[in-house]
Amino acid sequence: MPAGLGRTIHAWRRIVIIVWLAVAVAGAVLGGSVYDRTQSIDSLPAGAPAAVAQARLDTLSPEGERVVAVISGRDVGAIALVQSVSRIAYEIREIPGVAEVEDSYTTGTRQISTDNHSSLITVELAAGLSDDEALRTADRVSAALRRIDAPEILIGGGLPAEREFGEQAVRDAAVGESVALICVAILLILLLGGLVVGLLPLAAAVGAVTATLLALTGLARLLPVSDYTVNVVTLLGIGLAVDYSLLMITRFQQERAADPRAPTAELIERTVATAGRAVLVSGSAVAVALAGLFAFGDPVLAAMALGGALVVVLATAAGMTLLPALIAVAHRRIPAHGRLRGPGLLVRLAGLAQRRAGPVALAVVAGLLALGTPLLFVEFGNSDVRVLPATSEARQAYEATLEKFADPPKQxxxxxxxxxxxxxxxxxxxxxxxxxxxxxxxxxxxxxxxxxxxxxxxxxxxxxxxxxxxxxxxxxxxxxxxxxxxxGPAAELTDAKRSVAERLPVALAVIVLATGALLFALTRSVVVPVKAIAMNLLTLLATMGVLVAVFQWGWGAGVLGFEPWGALDLTTPLLLFVFAFGLSMDYEVFLLARIKEEWDRRTATDAAANDRAVLAGVTAAGPVITTAALAIGIVFLGFVLGDLVAVKEIGVGMAVAVLLDVTVVRGLLLPATMSLLGRWNWWRPGLAPAARVPERADH
Missing domain, CATH: 3.30.70.330 (RRM (RNA recognition motif) domain)
Known part of the structure; x- marks a missing residue:
C-alpha cells in the first residue's frame, strides 16, 4: 500500500467526493436503463452437443416461438365457445408474423381436458423474427386470445415467461435493495453510534452500486447481460461496500484512540495503510473467486463474472478512496467508539475454542459435514417457468396444461x-x-x-x-x-452438467491457487492459507446441504413463500461457491490481518504468543466482522423478499454461509486449529517452526 495514499486522499478529499458524486448522479440517471438492455442468455457454450444439434435444427426446420392459451370454465362443446374460439383462431392466422394456429375446433388437433371444461390453443410465430418483432406479434396474439368468450383464459409460453421473469427481476431488485439499504442504515446508525457515521458506509455502497449500474449499461451494449446478473451484482456491491467501509471506520477510530493528538491526515494515512491493505487483498480475493466463473465456459456465468468483477473493483475503490475522503470531511462527527466494543460474541467463542481446542475442532468439522449430508441427494435443473411465483400467469398456464390434460404437450x-x-x-x-x-x-x-x-x-x-x-x-x-x-431441454441440461463437471477442477485450481497466494502475501505463511481454504470449502459444503433441504425438499417453503420444484438451479452452487468463497475470504483477511499484526508484536521467547495473538486479533477485529456479517446478511436476505425461486436460493445460501462462517468457522474452528498448530501456523519454506522473523505490521 503506497504510504502517501491516505494523505493524498485527505488533501484532495473534496475533489474525490465530487468525482464520486458525479458518478453516482450519472449512474442514477443513466444506469437504470440497464434493465431495458438486458436479455436472456443461452446457458450453453456454442460447442456443446445440444447447441450443435439445435443449430442444425434451426437450419433444417426452423421454428418460431410459441404462445399457449388454456381456455377454461365452460363445457368445450358449448356452441358459443366453439364459435368464439373459431372466430378468434381465424383472426390470429391473419396477424403478420403468425406461422400456425392449432386449436380443438378449426384444426385436427384435439386438446381437451379430462373434465371437458378446458381446451388448448397453440400459436407458433414465424421463424426468423427479431426479439422486438416477436414480442409485438405475441402481444397482438395475446390480445386476440383474451377476446375469447370464456370465464378463464391463461396465456403462457416462452416469450410471456421471459417477459414476466424480467419484470419480476426488476420488482425484486427494487424491493430487495430498498429494504436492505433501510435495514442496514438502521443497524449501522445504532451500532456505530451516530447518524452521520452510520450513513457513511451507505454513501460508499450507493457510490459503488450506481457506478456498477452505469458500467453494466455500457457493458450491455457490447455483451449480453441478464436481469439476474444485475440483481445479484448490485446486492453484492452493497454488501462489499458496507464491509469495507466498516473496516476503515473502525480502524480510524482505533488509530485516533491510540494517538488522540495526531493530525487527521496522519490518522487517515495510517488507516489506509493498514485497513486499506486488508480491503485491497480482500477485494482481490473476491475478484479472483469471481474470475473462476470464466473457467466454466457458460455464457450466463461469464456475464455474472464480468458484472461481479466490475462491482468488486468499484466497491474496493469506494472503500479505499471515497470512504477515507468522507472520514476526512466528517471526522468530528465520528464518535470515539460506537457499540462495536466489549468482549463480543467472537471473543467469547474464541476463548472457548482455545480452552478446548481438540474437541471444539472435531465437533465443528463433524457438524459442518453433517449439514452437508443432503448434498448427496441433490438434483440440478435449469430454471424454467416453475421458478416464477405462483401468481404468474405463465406459470399458471404451464401448470394447467399438466394438471387438466391427460396427454399434455411436451417439449x-x-x-x-x-x-x-x-x-x-x-x-x-x-x-x-x-x-x-x-x-x-x-x-x-x-x-x-x-x-x-x-x-x-x-x-x-x-x-x-x-x-x-x-x-x-x-x-x-x-x-x-x-x-x-x-x-431439447434434457439434452441441454445433460450437457450443462457435464460441462460443469469437466471444468470444475480448473475453476477450483484457479480460485484456490490465486486466493492462497494472496493470503500468503498477507500472512507470509503456507499453513494459514491452506487452513483458510479448507475451512471455506467446509462452509460451502454445509451451505449447499442446507439449500438442498430447504429448496429441493421444500423444508422452508412455507416460511420463505415458494413452491419447491424438486431441484436446485444448476447455476446456484457455482454462484454460491464463488460468492461464499470470496466473502469468507473477506472475513478471513479482516481477521488474519489483525492476528498477523499481533503475532509480529510478540516476542520469540513467549510460548503462548500464538494464542495471545489470535485472541488479541479476534478482540480487535471481531466486532467489525460481526457487524459486517450482520449487514451483509441483511443485504442478502433482501433476495428472499423477491418471488423468483432461483434468486431466493442465492439469498438464503449467502445468508447461511455468512452466519456459519462468522460464528462457527471464524469464532470456533479458526481459533481452535490455530491453538492446535501453535507456531506451525506461521511456518513457511526455509523457516523452522520455532523460528521467528520480526516483520513490520504494515509490511
Missing part, C-alpha cells in the same frame, strides 16, 4: 441424423428408438430436406427429469448410419 427430444428417412438402416434406427426405456412416442418429421432425418422423441415424465436425461445418453449411444445429434 420433446429432437434427434437429427444426417441420412434419409427412407434408408433401411435409418428405419431400423427409428424402430430402436421406440423400444428404448422411457420413450412415450417417436414422430419422424416429413417436411425436412432430403438426406436428413429429424425425429421428435417424446419422453415419459417431465421433459428434463432423470429419465429424460438418461434417454439422451441412450439416444446418443445408438449405432446409426451417422452420429445421432440430440436437442
Amino acid at each position: 420433446p427430444l429432437t434427434v437429427v441424423v444426417e441420412a434419409g428417412s427412407d434408408r433401411p438402416d435409418v428405419k431400423q434406427l427409428v424402430d430402436t428408438m421406440k423400444q428404448l426405456p422411457g420413450v412415450s412416442d417417436v414422430y419422424v418429421r416429413p417436411d425436412v430436406p432430403a438426406g436428413v432425418t429429424v425425429a421428435d422423441v417424446v419422453p415419459d415424465g417431465t421433459s428434463d427429469g432423470r429419465p429424460a436425461q438418461q434417454l439422451v445418453a441412450d439416444l446418443r449411444a445408438l449405432d446409426g448410419p451417422a452420429p445421432v445429434l440430440v436437442a
